[in-house]
Amino acid sequence: MKPAEFDYVRPETVEDAVKALVAGNGQARIIAGGQSLVPMLNLRLMPVSQLVDVARIPALRAVTETETDISFGAGIRHAEFEDGSVPDPAHGLMRRVASRIAYRAIRNRGTIGGSAALADPSADWVPLLIALDARFRIEGPNGMRECSGPAMFHGPYTTALGESDILTSISIRRLSAKARTGFEKIIRKAGEYPMVVACAVRDEALAISRVVLGAANRPQIVLEHLSYWLADPKGGPESALHADLEQAGRTGDAYELALAKAALLRAIGQVTLA
Amino acid sequence: MKLDISINGVARSLEVAPRTSLADLLRSPEVRCPSVHLGCEHGVCGACTVLIDGRMARSCIALAVSLDGSEVTTLEGLESDPMTLSLKASFHRNHGLQCGFCTPAMLIAARETLQSNPGRNADDIRLAMSGNLCRCTGYAGIVEAILDVARGEPGTEMGAST
Numbered sequence: 001m002k003p004a005e006f007d008y009v010r011p012e013t014v015e016d017a018v019k020a021l022v023a024g025n026g027q028a029r030i031i032a033g034g035q036s037l038v039p040m041l042n043l044r045l046m047p048v049s050q051l052v053d054v055a056r057i058p059a060l061r062a063v064t065e066t067e068t069d070i071s072f073g074a075g076i077r078h079a080e081f082e083d084g085s086v087p088d089p090a091h092g093l094m095r096r097v098a099s100r101i102a103y104r105a106i107r108n109r110g111t112i113g114g115s116a117a118l119a120d121p122s123a124d125w126v127p128l129l130i131a132l133d134a135r136f137r138i139e140g141p142n143g144m145r146e147c148s149g150p151a152m153f154h155g156p157y158t159t160a161l162g163e164s165d166i167l168t169s170i171s172i173r174r175l176s177a178k179a180r181t182g183f184e185k186i187i188r189k190a191g192e193y194p195m196v197v198a199c200a201v202r203d204e205a206l207a208i209s210r211v212v213l214g215a216a217n218r219p220q221i222v223l224e225h226l227s228y229w230l231a232d233p234k235g236g237p238e239s240a241l242h243a244d245l246e247q248a249g250r251t252g253d254a255y256e257l258a259l260a261k262a263a264l265l266r267a268i269g270q271v272t273l274a
Numbered sequence: 275m276k277l278d279i280s281i282n283g284v285a286r287s288l289e290v291a292p293r294t295s296l297a298d299l300l301r302s303p304e305v306r307c308p309s310v311h312l313g314c315e316h317g318v319c320g321a322c323t324v325l326i327d328g329r330m331a332r333s334c335i336a337l338a339v340s341l342d343g344s345e346v347t348t349l350e351g352l353e354s355d356p357m358t359l360s361l362k363a364s365f366h367r368n369h370g371l372q373c374g375f376c377t378p379a380m381l382i383a384a385r386e387t388l389q390s391n392p393g394r395n396a397d398d399i400r401l402a403m404s405g406n407l408c409r410c411t412g413y414a415g416i417v418e419a420i421l422d423v424a425r426g427e428p429g430t431e432m433g434a435s436t
Contacts, residue, residue: 001315001334008275008292008339031340038295038335039316051292053340079329103405104386105320108329109336190404 003041003048010053014060014139014168020052021164022141028052030166032060032075035102035110036118060113060168063087071137071171074113082107089174090132090201093181097124103191117167121156122193127214128183130222131199133206134172140165155219179203182270184263196256198263200271202230211268213250213260221248226264233272237265275339281305282351290338297322297333300348309349309378313407320406323379324348330386349378357385360423370419372410380406384420394424 011017021028027049031037034055040046054060060075063086070089080086081098088094101107101115101124115125116136130149137146141164152160161167175181181201185194197214209231214220224247225240241264245251250260277288281300290299297315300307310333313319317335324333325347333346352358361381364370371377380403387394387402394402399420400413408416 002295002298003293005291005293008337010340010342031337034335034337034340035317035332038337041293042295042316042335051337055340103320104402105323105330105332105383105405106317108326109331190401 001042003038004044006041006048007050008053009050010056012057014054014057014166017052017054017057017166018139018141018164020050021166024050024052024164026163030054030117032114033077033110034114035106036114036120054166055111062169064169067174069171069173071169072112073169074117074167075111076113078102078107078110078112078115079104081112089172090181091175091179093132093183093201094128094172097128097183100124100185106191112170113167116152116170117159117161119153119155119157119159120193121214121217121219122195122197123214124185124194124197126153127197127199127212127220129170129172130220131181131201131208131210131212132172132175133201133208133210134170136160136167137169137171138165139168144168150222153220156217173206175201175203175208176205178205179208180271180273182267184266184270186259186263196259196263198260198267200230200264200267202271204231211264213248213264215256215260218250221250223248223264226268230268230271237268241265277338277342279338279341279343280345281307282347283345288338292337292339294338295334296324296326296336296338296341296346299338300324300333300346307348307350311375311378313375318407319376320383321376321379323382323406325382325386330382349381352382352385355385357388357423361385361388361419364419364422364427365416368419368422369415370411371408371415376406376408376410380408380416384416384423388420388424392424394420396421399424 029048031051032055060073062073064071078098078101115123136152183199185197187194200211211223211226223244225243229240277290300310311321313321315334317332322333383406
Protein backbone atom coordinates (compact mmCIF):
# COMPACT_ATOMS: atom_id res chain seq x y z
CA MET A 1 0.00 0.00 0.00
CA LYS A 2 2.78 2.42 -0.87
CA PRO A 3 2.62 4.51 -4.03
CA ALA A 4 5.21 4.24 -6.78
CA GLU A 5 7.63 7.15 -7.06
CA PHE A 6 6.48 10.44 -8.56
CA ASP A 7 7.58 14.07 -8.70
CA TYR A 8 5.66 16.80 -6.94
CA VAL A 9 5.18 20.49 -7.72
CA ARG A 10 3.07 23.12 -5.99
CA PRO A 11 2.46 26.00 -8.41
CA GLU A 12 1.12 29.25 -6.99
CA THR A 13 -1.26 30.17 -9.79
CA VAL A 14 -3.72 28.42 -12.08
CA GLU A 15 -1.64 29.54 -15.06
CA ASP A 16 1.49 27.85 -13.67
CA ALA A 17 -0.50 24.73 -12.83
CA VAL A 18 -1.73 24.48 -16.43
CA LYS A 19 1.88 24.89 -17.62
CA ALA A 20 2.97 22.06 -15.33
CA LEU A 21 0.21 19.82 -16.69
CA VAL A 22 1.18 20.61 -20.29
CA ALA A 23 4.82 19.85 -19.48
CA GLY A 24 3.72 16.58 -17.89
CA ASN A 25 2.58 15.32 -21.28
CA GLY A 26 -0.42 13.37 -20.00
CA GLN A 27 1.45 11.78 -17.09
CA ALA A 28 0.90 14.64 -14.62
CA ARG A 29 -2.20 14.66 -12.41
CA ILE A 30 -3.80 17.35 -10.31
CA ILE A 31 -4.02 16.74 -6.58
CA ALA A 32 -6.25 18.86 -4.31
CA GLY A 33 -7.57 17.15 -1.16
CA GLY A 34 -6.21 13.81 -2.33
CA GLN A 35 -8.94 11.80 -0.60
CA SER A 36 -9.68 9.71 -3.69
CA LEU A 37 -6.41 10.13 -5.56
CA VAL A 38 -4.00 9.10 -2.77
CA PRO A 39 -5.87 5.82 -2.06
CA MET A 40 -5.66 5.10 -5.80
CA LEU A 41 -1.93 5.90 -5.76
CA ASN A 42 -1.45 3.71 -2.67
CA LEU A 43 -3.21 0.85 -4.44
CA ARG A 44 -1.14 1.61 -7.58
CA LEU A 45 -4.26 1.80 -9.69
CA MET A 46 -3.07 4.85 -11.60
CA PRO A 47 0.27 5.63 -13.22
CA VAL A 48 1.46 9.14 -12.32
CA SER A 49 4.82 10.70 -13.04
CA GLN A 50 4.09 14.04 -11.42
CA LEU A 51 1.54 15.48 -9.04
CA VAL A 52 0.53 19.11 -9.43
CA ASP A 53 -0.78 20.28 -6.05
CA VAL A 54 -3.43 22.97 -6.52
CA ALA A 55 -4.89 22.87 -2.99
CA ARG A 56 -3.41 26.22 -1.95
CA ILE A 57 -3.89 28.27 -5.11
CA PRO A 58 -5.80 31.35 -3.85
CA ALA A 59 -8.18 31.48 -6.86
CA LEU A 60 -9.31 27.94 -6.06
CA ARG A 61 -10.05 28.84 -2.44
CA ALA A 62 -12.19 31.91 -3.26
CA VAL A 63 -15.94 32.27 -2.91
CA THR A 64 -17.51 35.03 -5.03
CA GLU A 65 -21.03 36.19 -4.40
CA THR A 66 -23.27 38.26 -6.64
CA GLU A 67 -26.96 39.03 -6.18
CA THR A 68 -27.91 36.03 -8.30
CA ASP A 69 -25.04 33.54 -8.07
CA ILE A 70 -22.43 32.09 -5.77
CA SER A 71 -19.21 30.86 -7.29
CA PHE A 72 -17.18 28.37 -5.27
CA GLY A 73 -13.48 27.88 -5.87
CA ALA A 74 -12.88 24.23 -6.76
CA GLY A 75 -10.68 23.87 -3.66
CA ILE A 76 -13.45 24.52 -1.12
CA ARG A 77 -13.54 21.54 1.21
CA HIS A 78 -16.64 19.47 2.04
CA ALA A 79 -16.31 20.42 5.73
CA GLU A 80 -16.51 24.12 4.83
CA PHE A 81 -19.98 23.49 3.35
CA GLU A 82 -20.90 21.27 6.31
CA ASP A 83 -19.85 23.90 8.86
CA GLY A 84 -21.58 26.76 7.05
CA SER A 85 -18.21 28.53 6.55
CA VAL A 86 -19.34 29.26 2.99
CA PRO A 87 -22.80 30.47 1.92
CA ASP A 88 -25.37 27.99 0.61
CA PRO A 89 -27.28 29.05 -2.53
CA ALA A 90 -29.66 26.10 -2.06
CA HIS A 91 -31.05 27.02 1.36
CA GLY A 92 -29.19 24.36 3.33
CA LEU A 93 -29.21 21.53 0.78
CA MET A 94 -25.48 21.79 0.02
CA ARG A 95 -24.75 21.82 3.72
CA ARG A 96 -26.92 18.77 4.35
CA VAL A 97 -25.37 16.81 1.49
CA ALA A 98 -21.80 17.80 2.45
CA SER A 99 -22.33 16.66 6.04
CA ARG A 100 -22.92 13.09 4.90
CA ILE A 101 -20.04 12.68 2.45
CA ALA A 102 -17.83 9.84 3.68
CA TYR A 103 -16.46 10.66 7.18
CA ARG A 104 -15.44 13.86 8.92
CA ALA A 105 -11.74 13.04 8.52
CA ILE A 106 -12.31 12.85 4.75
CA ARG A 107 -14.54 15.94 4.65
CA ASN A 108 -11.83 17.99 6.34
CA ARG A 109 -9.53 17.43 3.33
CA GLY A 110 -11.65 16.53 0.27
CA THR A 111 -12.82 19.29 -2.09
CA ILE A 112 -15.95 19.89 -4.16
CA GLY A 113 -13.87 20.48 -7.28
CA GLY A 114 -11.87 17.30 -6.76
CA SER A 115 -15.08 15.35 -6.44
CA ALA A 116 -16.52 16.89 -9.61
CA ALA A 117 -13.28 16.46 -11.58
CA LEU A 118 -12.96 12.80 -10.60
CA ALA A 119 -16.67 12.14 -11.35
CA ASP A 120 -16.87 8.98 -9.31
CA PRO A 121 -20.26 7.50 -10.24
CA SER A 122 -21.10 7.26 -6.51
CA ALA A 123 -20.17 10.88 -5.74
CA ASP A 124 -22.73 12.82 -3.70
CA TRP A 125 -21.88 16.18 -5.26
CA VAL A 126 -22.29 15.19 -8.92
CA PRO A 127 -26.07 14.56 -9.04
CA LEU A 128 -26.60 17.56 -6.77
CA LEU A 129 -24.58 19.89 -9.01
CA ILE A 130 -26.43 18.67 -12.10
CA ALA A 131 -29.79 19.17 -10.36
CA LEU A 132 -28.81 22.67 -9.23
CA ASP A 133 -27.89 23.56 -12.83
CA ALA A 134 -24.32 24.45 -11.78
CA ARG A 135 -21.86 25.99 -14.25
CA PHE A 136 -18.30 24.66 -14.34
CA ARG A 137 -15.39 26.95 -15.15
CA ILE A 138 -12.41 25.22 -16.73
CA GLU A 139 -9.00 26.70 -17.48
CA GLY A 140 -6.62 25.03 -19.88
CA PRO A 141 -3.83 25.70 -22.37
CA ASN A 142 -6.33 27.41 -24.72
CA GLY A 143 -7.83 29.68 -22.09
CA MET A 144 -11.02 29.62 -20.08
CA ARG A 145 -14.34 28.01 -20.91
CA GLU A 146 -17.58 27.20 -19.08
CA CYS A 147 -19.92 24.28 -19.30
CA SER A 148 -23.13 22.96 -17.75
CA GLY A 149 -23.52 19.79 -15.68
CA PRO A 150 -24.71 17.55 -18.52
CA ALA A 151 -21.80 18.80 -20.68
CA MET A 152 -19.32 18.35 -17.83
CA PHE A 153 -20.16 14.77 -16.82
CA HIS A 154 -19.85 12.20 -19.60
CA GLY A 155 -19.95 9.07 -17.46
CA PRO A 156 -18.13 7.32 -14.63
CA TYR A 157 -14.70 8.99 -14.19
CA THR A 158 -15.16 10.78 -17.52
CA THR A 159 -15.64 14.54 -17.81
CA ALA A 160 -15.17 17.46 -20.17
CA LEU A 161 -11.73 18.05 -18.62
CA GLY A 162 -8.77 17.45 -20.90
CA GLU A 163 -5.44 16.23 -19.51
CA SER A 164 -4.08 19.79 -19.11
CA ASP A 165 -7.34 21.36 -17.89
CA ILE A 166 -8.18 22.51 -14.38
CA LEU A 167 -11.66 22.89 -12.98
CA THR A 168 -11.29 26.25 -11.22
CA SER A 169 -14.77 27.09 -9.93
CA ILE A 170 -18.37 25.98 -9.77
CA SER A 171 -21.07 28.60 -10.01
CA ILE A 172 -24.57 28.05 -8.67
CA ARG A 173 -27.59 30.32 -8.92
CA ARG A 174 -29.24 31.31 -5.65
CA LEU A 175 -32.51 29.42 -5.37
CA SER A 176 -35.58 31.56 -4.78
CA ALA A 177 -37.32 31.59 -1.41
CA LYS A 178 -40.05 29.28 -2.72
CA ALA A 179 -37.67 26.67 -4.14
CA ARG A 180 -37.93 23.11 -2.84
CA THR A 181 -35.25 20.47 -2.89
CA GLY A 182 -34.83 16.80 -2.07
CA PHE A 183 -31.84 14.51 -1.67
CA GLU A 184 -31.75 10.86 -0.76
CA LYS A 185 -29.00 8.28 -0.84
CA ILE A 186 -29.12 4.62 -0.01
CA ILE A 187 -26.10 3.28 1.72
CA ARG A 188 -25.36 0.06 3.58
CA LYS A 189 -22.85 1.45 6.07
CA ALA A 190 -22.66 5.07 7.23
CA GLY A 191 -19.94 6.88 5.28
CA GLU A 192 -19.52 4.23 2.58
CA TYR A 193 -20.00 4.92 -1.12
CA PRO A 194 -23.76 5.11 -1.73
CA MET A 195 -25.50 2.45 -3.83
CA VAL A 196 -27.86 5.04 -5.24
CA VAL A 197 -28.22 8.82 -5.00
CA ALA A 198 -31.28 10.82 -6.00
CA CYS A 199 -31.60 14.59 -6.10
CA ALA A 200 -34.60 16.73 -7.03
CA VAL A 201 -34.79 20.51 -7.36
CA ARG A 202 -37.86 22.55 -8.19
CA ASP A 203 -37.62 26.33 -8.45
CA GLU A 204 -40.32 27.96 -10.53
CA ALA A 205 -38.68 31.40 -10.40
CA LEU A 206 -35.42 30.06 -11.90
CA ALA A 207 -37.26 27.63 -14.22
CA ILE A 208 -35.47 24.66 -12.68
CA SER A 209 -37.30 21.38 -12.47
CA ARG A 210 -34.80 18.59 -12.44
CA VAL A 211 -34.49 15.12 -11.01
CA VAL A 212 -31.12 13.35 -11.19
CA LEU A 213 -30.12 9.79 -10.40
CA GLY A 214 -26.58 8.74 -9.54
CA ALA A 215 -25.59 5.17 -8.85
CA ALA A 216 -22.52 3.02 -8.50
CA ASN A 217 -20.72 2.35 -11.77
CA ARG A 218 -23.41 3.89 -13.97
CA PRO A 219 -23.54 7.33 -15.54
CA GLN A 220 -25.60 9.93 -13.73
CA ILE A 221 -28.88 10.52 -15.55
CA VAL A 222 -31.38 13.37 -15.66
CA LEU A 223 -34.88 11.88 -15.52
CA GLU A 224 -36.65 13.93 -18.18
CA HIS A 225 -40.21 12.67 -17.70
CA LEU A 226 -39.99 12.89 -13.93
CA SER A 227 -38.42 16.37 -14.13
CA TYR A 228 -41.35 17.45 -16.32
CA TRP A 229 -43.80 15.88 -13.86
CA LEU A 230 -42.14 17.72 -10.97
CA ALA A 231 -42.90 21.09 -12.61
CA ASP A 232 -46.62 20.30 -12.47
CA PRO A 233 -47.20 17.28 -10.24
CA LYS A 234 -50.63 15.98 -11.27
CA GLY A 235 -51.39 12.33 -10.62
CA GLY A 236 -48.71 9.97 -9.37
CA PRO A 237 -45.04 10.11 -10.43
CA GLU A 238 -44.82 6.36 -11.07
CA SER A 239 -45.45 6.26 -14.81
CA ALA A 240 -43.00 9.13 -15.49
CA LEU A 241 -40.45 7.45 -13.26
CA HIS A 242 -40.84 4.13 -15.01
CA ALA A 243 -40.59 5.69 -18.47
CA ASP A 244 -37.30 7.35 -17.53
CA LEU A 245 -35.76 4.25 -16.03
CA GLU A 246 -36.87 2.15 -18.99
CA GLN A 247 -35.40 4.68 -21.42
CA ALA A 248 -32.10 4.61 -19.51
CA GLY A 249 -32.06 0.81 -19.48
CA ARG A 250 -32.24 0.63 -15.71
CA THR A 251 -35.13 -1.81 -15.35
CA GLY A 252 -33.24 -5.06 -15.95
CA ASP A 253 -32.21 -5.79 -12.39
CA ALA A 254 -35.13 -5.93 -9.96
CA TYR A 255 -32.98 -5.00 -6.96
CA GLU A 256 -31.30 -2.03 -8.64
CA LEU A 257 -34.68 -0.89 -9.92
CA ALA A 258 -36.19 -1.06 -6.44
CA LEU A 259 -33.28 0.94 -5.01
CA ALA A 260 -33.50 3.62 -7.70
CA LYS A 261 -37.27 3.94 -7.33
CA ALA A 262 -37.11 4.16 -3.55
CA ALA A 263 -34.46 6.89 -3.57
CA LEU A 264 -36.17 8.87 -6.34
CA LEU A 265 -39.60 8.72 -4.70
CA ARG A 266 -38.14 9.87 -1.39
CA ALA A 267 -36.24 12.73 -3.03
CA ILE A 268 -39.26 14.00 -4.98
CA GLY A 269 -41.39 13.44 -1.87
CA GLN A 270 -39.23 16.03 -0.08
CA VAL A 271 -40.00 18.48 -2.92
CA THR A 272 -43.73 17.89 -3.23
CA LEU A 273 -44.43 17.65 0.50
CA ALA A 274 -46.93 20.41 1.26
CA MET B 275 12.09 17.41 -0.85
CA LYS B 276 12.48 19.73 2.09
CA LEU B 277 9.53 19.93 4.45
CA ASP B 278 9.00 22.39 7.29
CA ILE B 279 6.29 21.10 9.56
CA SER B 280 5.26 21.42 13.18
CA ILE B 281 4.74 18.07 14.87
CA ASN B 282 3.18 18.14 18.32
CA GLY B 283 4.26 21.74 18.75
CA VAL B 284 7.88 21.18 17.71
CA ALA B 285 9.04 22.80 14.46
CA ARG B 286 10.83 20.24 12.31
CA SER B 287 12.76 20.57 9.08
CA LEU B 288 12.79 17.21 7.34
CA GLU B 289 13.76 15.69 4.01
CA VAL B 290 10.99 13.54 2.51
CA ALA B 291 10.32 11.80 -0.80
CA PRO B 292 7.13 13.06 -2.51
CA ARG B 293 5.46 9.67 -2.11
CA THR B 294 5.95 9.55 1.68
CA SER B 295 2.62 9.59 3.47
CA LEU B 296 2.20 11.67 6.59
CA ALA B 297 1.62 8.39 8.47
CA ASP B 298 4.97 6.93 7.39
CA LEU B 299 6.70 10.19 8.26
CA LEU B 300 5.12 10.23 11.73
CA ARG B 301 6.13 6.61 12.35
CA SER B 302 9.68 7.09 11.02
CA PRO B 303 12.70 6.78 13.37
CA GLU B 304 13.29 10.53 13.02
CA VAL B 305 9.82 11.50 14.25
CA ARG B 306 8.66 8.55 16.37
CA CYS B 307 4.93 8.96 17.00
CA PRO B 308 4.01 5.32 17.64
CA SER B 309 0.35 6.18 18.40
CA VAL B 310 -0.18 6.52 14.63
CA HIS B 311 -1.29 3.07 13.50
CA LEU B 312 -1.48 1.82 9.94
CA GLY B 313 -4.26 -0.62 9.16
CA CYS B 314 -5.55 -0.44 5.61
CA GLU B 315 -3.33 2.31 4.19
CA HIS B 316 -6.02 3.48 1.81
CA GLY B 317 -8.27 5.62 3.96
CA VAL B 318 -10.83 3.06 5.12
CA CYS B 319 -10.02 1.92 8.67
CA GLY B 320 -9.29 5.28 10.33
CA ALA B 321 -6.50 3.92 12.57
CA CYS B 322 -4.03 6.55 11.33
CA THR B 323 -6.26 9.55 12.16
CA VAL B 324 -4.32 12.61 13.39
CA LEU B 325 -4.99 16.35 13.51
CA ILE B 326 -3.79 18.47 10.58
CA ASP B 327 -4.06 22.16 11.49
CA GLY B 328 -6.42 21.18 14.29
CA ARG B 329 -8.81 19.05 12.22
CA MET B 330 -8.87 15.30 12.08
CA ALA B 331 -7.58 13.67 8.91
CA ARG B 332 -6.30 10.33 7.73
CA SER B 333 -2.50 10.45 7.72
CA CYS B 334 -2.17 7.44 5.37
CA ILE B 335 -3.75 9.37 2.50
CA ALA B 336 -2.12 12.73 3.20
CA LEU B 337 1.16 13.30 1.38
CA ALA B 338 3.75 14.74 3.75
CA VAL B 339 5.14 17.12 1.09
CA SER B 340 1.74 18.74 0.67
CA LEU B 341 1.75 19.76 4.35
CA ASP B 342 4.68 22.19 4.27
CA GLY B 343 3.97 24.82 6.94
CA SER B 344 1.19 22.81 8.61
CA GLU B 345 0.75 21.84 12.23
CA VAL B 346 0.25 18.16 12.90
CA THR B 347 -0.88 16.75 16.24
CA THR B 348 -0.91 13.08 17.21
CA LEU B 349 -2.12 11.53 20.44
CA GLU B 350 1.39 12.07 21.86
CA GLY B 351 0.73 15.80 21.54
CA LEU B 352 -2.55 15.59 23.47
CA GLU B 353 -1.09 14.16 26.67
CA SER B 354 -2.28 17.08 28.76
CA ASP B 355 -5.37 17.94 26.71
CA PRO B 356 -8.30 17.89 29.18
CA MET B 357 -10.83 16.42 26.74
CA THR B 358 -8.41 13.66 25.74
CA LEU B 359 -7.72 12.84 29.40
CA SER B 360 -11.46 12.58 30.08
CA LEU B 361 -11.95 10.35 27.06
CA LYS B 362 -9.02 8.10 28.03
CA ALA B 363 -10.45 7.61 31.53
CA SER B 364 -13.91 6.96 30.14
CA PHE B 365 -12.65 4.43 27.54
CA HIS B 366 -10.91 2.63 30.41
CA ARG B 367 -14.02 2.63 32.60
CA ASN B 368 -16.42 1.57 29.84
CA HIS B 369 -14.28 -1.13 28.16
CA GLY B 370 -13.90 1.09 25.10
CA LEU B 371 -10.80 -0.81 24.04
CA GLN B 372 -9.37 -4.30 23.98
CA CYS B 373 -6.27 -4.73 21.81
CA GLY B 374 -5.77 -0.95 21.58
CA PHE B 375 -4.88 -0.77 17.89
CA CYS B 376 -7.75 1.55 16.98
CA THR B 377 -7.73 3.48 20.25
CA PRO B 378 -5.45 6.48 19.57
CA ALA B 379 -7.46 7.35 16.46
CA MET B 380 -10.74 6.67 18.27
CA LEU B 381 -9.72 9.22 20.92
CA ILE B 382 -8.82 11.82 18.31
CA ALA B 383 -12.08 11.28 16.41
CA ALA B 384 -14.12 11.32 19.62
CA ARG B 385 -12.48 14.55 20.70
CA GLU B 386 -13.38 16.36 17.46
CA THR B 387 -16.87 14.84 17.55
CA LEU B 388 -17.58 16.24 21.01
CA GLN B 389 -15.82 19.55 20.43
CA SER B 390 -17.87 20.29 17.31
CA ASN B 391 -21.12 19.40 19.06
CA PRO B 392 -21.02 18.50 22.76
CA GLY B 393 -24.74 17.63 22.92
CA ARG B 394 -24.57 14.53 20.76
CA ASN B 395 -26.71 11.47 21.51
CA ALA B 396 -25.76 7.82 20.93
CA ASP B 397 -26.95 7.80 17.30
CA ASP B 398 -25.00 10.95 16.48
CA ILE B 399 -21.91 9.43 18.06
CA ARG B 400 -22.26 6.17 16.10
CA LEU B 401 -22.57 8.17 12.89
CA ALA B 402 -19.69 10.50 13.71
CA MET B 403 -17.43 7.59 14.68
CA SER B 404 -18.38 5.41 11.70
CA GLY B 405 -15.08 6.18 9.96
CA ASN B 406 -13.05 4.40 12.64
CA LEU B 407 -13.09 0.61 12.63
CA CYS B 408 -12.63 -1.53 15.75
CA ARG B 409 -12.38 -5.30 15.41
CA CYS B 410 -12.54 -6.13 19.14
CA THR B 411 -15.15 -4.27 21.09
CA GLY B 412 -18.29 -4.33 18.99
CA TYR B 413 -18.34 -0.55 19.52
CA ALA B 414 -20.85 -0.54 22.41
CA GLY B 415 -18.16 0.33 24.96
CA ILE B 416 -16.71 3.02 22.70
CA VAL B 417 -20.07 4.71 22.17
CA GLU B 418 -20.83 4.47 25.89
CA ALA B 419 -17.44 5.95 26.77
CA ILE B 420 -17.96 8.95 24.51
CA LEU B 421 -21.54 9.40 25.72
CA ASP B 422 -20.30 9.44 29.32
CA VAL B 423 -18.00 12.36 28.51
CA ALA B 424 -20.76 14.10 26.51
CA ARG B 425 -23.08 13.80 29.52
CA GLY B 426 -20.38 15.02 31.88
CA GLU B 427 -20.66 11.90 34.05
CA PRO B 428 -18.73 11.98 37.33
CA GLY B 429 -15.05 11.36 36.75
CA THR B 430 -15.18 12.85 33.25
CA GLU B 431 -14.77 16.54 34.17
CA MET B 432 -13.01 18.28 31.36
CA GLY B 433 -11.45 21.04 33.41
CA ALA B 434 -12.04 24.75 33.13
CA SER B 435 -9.70 25.24 30.20
CA THR B 436 -11.88 23.56 27.55
